[in-house]
Amino acid sequence: MADNNSNAAAYWSANLRLITGCLIVWALVSYGFAILLRPLIAGIEIGGTDLGFWFAQQGSMLTFIAIIFFYGWRMNKLDKQFGLEE
Template sequence: MSDRPSDSAAAYWQANIRLVLKLLVVWFVVSYGCGILLVDVLNNFYIGGYPVGYFFAQQGAIYVFLFLIFFYAFRMNKIDREFGVEEKD
């Protein structure tokens, strides 16, 4: 990493955007893939008496989305520390 602030800022935002894109792919696969495209395949399995496809379409995608929010906050704190822009208590 260079000492120039613009290089550091660019690398910081590149890491941020890379993380966001990865999380968007996970969100898309879970919500659209499992909830719509693969629902017939997933309905052959059951969670708590409900077909897995139904579970993902109604509740599973929401749980995954909440997990992604917390994961994003956790990873951004780590990225902030790496680039020296973390919040001070």
């Protein structure tokens, strides 16, 4: 049981680390590049506009998709690694 508990605790903290990492990227592309940091990256041109505009209207959404699939893929691996899959 003790083994089970520490196994579960390790799984959960690995999950929390993964979530934190994913949410940092999530915030960086939307609140960062698309809004707050937009003036800083304004020099990078893309298709007649600046990179921040592209992130606001396209890039953040594409990144969101990538984050969700990345998280799903990593979690499936974690589930198996800790023997906690269905």
